[in-house]
Amino acid sequence: MIRPRVAVIGLGSVGSMALWRLAARGVEAVGYERFSPGHDRSAHGGESRLFRTAYLEDPGYVPLLRRARELWQRLEAESGASLLRLTGMLMIGSAGSDDMANVFSSVERYGVDAETVPLHEARARWPQHAFREDDVIVLDREAGYLRPELSVLHAATRARERGAIVHRYTTVTALDVRDDGVRVRTGSGSERFDHAVVTAGPWAAKVLAGLAPYVSVRRPVSAWFPARTPELFAPERFPPFIRSTPTDCYGVPALDGSGVKLGLSEKDNRPVDDPDSLDRHVPIDEVDAFRKVAADYFPDLFADPIRVSAYMEGYTPDGHGLVGPAEGSGRVTVVAGLSGHGFKLAPALGDIAADYAVDGTSAHTLDLLDPGRYPG
Numbered sequence: 001m002i003r004p005r006v007a008v009i010g011l012g013s014v015g016s017m018a019l020w021r022l023a024a025r026g027v028e029a030v031g032y033e034r035f036s037p038g039h040d041r042s043a044h045g046g047e048s049r050l051f052r053t054a055y056l057e058d059p060g061y062v063p064l065l066r067r068a069r070e071l072w073q074r075l076e077a078e079s080g081a082s083l084l085r086l087t088g089m090l091m092i093g094s095a096g097s098d099d100m101a102n103v104f105s106s107v108e109r110y111g112v113d114a115e116t117v118p119l120h121e122a123r124a125r126w127p128q129h130a131f132r133e134d135d136v137i138v139l140d141r142e143a144g145y146l147r148p149e150l151s152v153l154h155a156a157t158r159a160r161e162r163g164a165i166v167h168r169y170t171t172v173t174a175l176d177v178r179d180d181g182v183r184v185r186t187g188s189g190s191e192r193f194d195h196a197v198v199t200a201g202p203w204a205a206k207v208l209a210g211l212a213p214y215v216s217v218r219r220p221v222s223a224w225f226p227a228r229t230p231e232l233f234a235p236e237r238f239p240p241f242i243r244s245t246p247t248d249c250y251g252v253p254a255l256d257g258s259g260v261k262l263g264l265s266e267k268d269n270r271p272v273d274d275p276d277s278l279d280r281h282v283p284i285d286e287v288d289a290f291r292k293v294a295a296d297y298f299p300d301l302f303a304d305p306i307r308v309s310a311y312m313e314g315y316t317p318d319g320h321g322l323v324g325p326a327e328g329s330g331r332v333t334v335v336a337g338l339s340g341h342g343f344k345l346a347p348a349l350g351d352i353a354a355d356y357a358v359d360g361t362s363a364h365t366l367d368l369l370d371p372g373r374y375p376g
């Protein structure tokens, strides 16, 4: 059987995994990364990402999330690294919200291992939170947190160990798609491939201009808050959480002696005009929004962050990613616009991209991720 030669453009969250999954199939795979795998200048910086299965975005993701978990655990076994820690996670919101309806639907339809915890019991188990009288609290046991930079680094390393080539500090400047192949251009020349996988994250529309109407780049911010009683916020005592009402926010336990990481709602993320010139300065009014969350919901945290950092992400109009063939020739696969919730899915999406590159189809993808739902 003749295996195609495949280029992967962008070795971040999904690209590093796609390279690993292609190399695992014995394909000749070549990855291009404008920085070095594991850098913190795009969508995967900030030391931690939430992994959850009772999915507030849409219960239809549950099979893909379980597939992702299986592949995370495979990467851990192959690399010997600890990347996914399943501590459980709290989903907090009001009974009638769409988010909580999707959480309950995930549990009912797919039997996600989860428990609704009565308010008085939640207050006793997690005294770190200032729960509200109308809070509904679900403990998703198929959940925890990931280490993003390490994950990207280990996936790219495993890919190289399995024969892939990694070009670091090499920006792809153009893709020429022809009937007989794809030419990938960089500052030092061009190379021909049978197929290209575009996983350029916030830069996706710079590589494939047709994505521009559907992928807008925004700047999520993370802030780290120290605790007066640090042991209360260790991962074994303080599971990650998402609160959807009345304030939309999420948090990750203190890792490696750092503070608790908090993030705010997607609507607070400011637009980025050009991903090449992300402004990483976070003005005081943005910091104040974080201070309010810390003060309102976590009485034991100091309300002033010890660190604040800005990242980038591509968002689609409907909040679901674009995963699949990018245009008519069948020679380009895209994974982009993951809309603030794609890291946990990265190995499953990388594997789907590898399916498309090698077989032209994938049994694991979801209709709601089909790029064909948008014209052009």
Ligand SMILES: Cc1cc2nc3c(=O)[nH]c(=O)nc-3n(C[C@H](O)[C@H](O)[C@H](O)COP(=O)(O)OP(=O)(O)OC[C@H]3O[C@@H](n4cnc5c(N)ncnc54)[C@H](O)[C@@H]3O)c2cc1C
Pocket: 009, 010, 011, 012, 013, 014, 015, 032, 033, 034, 035, 042, 043, 044, 046, 048, 049, 050, 051, 170, 171, 172, 173, 199, 200, 201, 202, 203, 204, 207, 220, 221, 222, 263, 311, 312, 313, 335, 336, 337, 338, 339, 340, 341, 342, 343, 344, 345
């Ligand atoms: C602050 C923050 C918190 C988040 N929290 C969560 C969470 O808790 N759970 C979750 O599941 N998701 C979360 N997300 C979303 C998740 O991190 C993203 O969906 C995911 O990282 C996107 O992956 P990607 O591969 O599309 O982009 P990236 O990881 O950014 O990868 C793109 C790569 O392409 C490279 N590149 C771009 N252009 C070129 C080029 N022309 N040539 C060569 N290389 C190129 C870039 O340098 C980069 O390395 C969060 C995102 C942010 C920003």
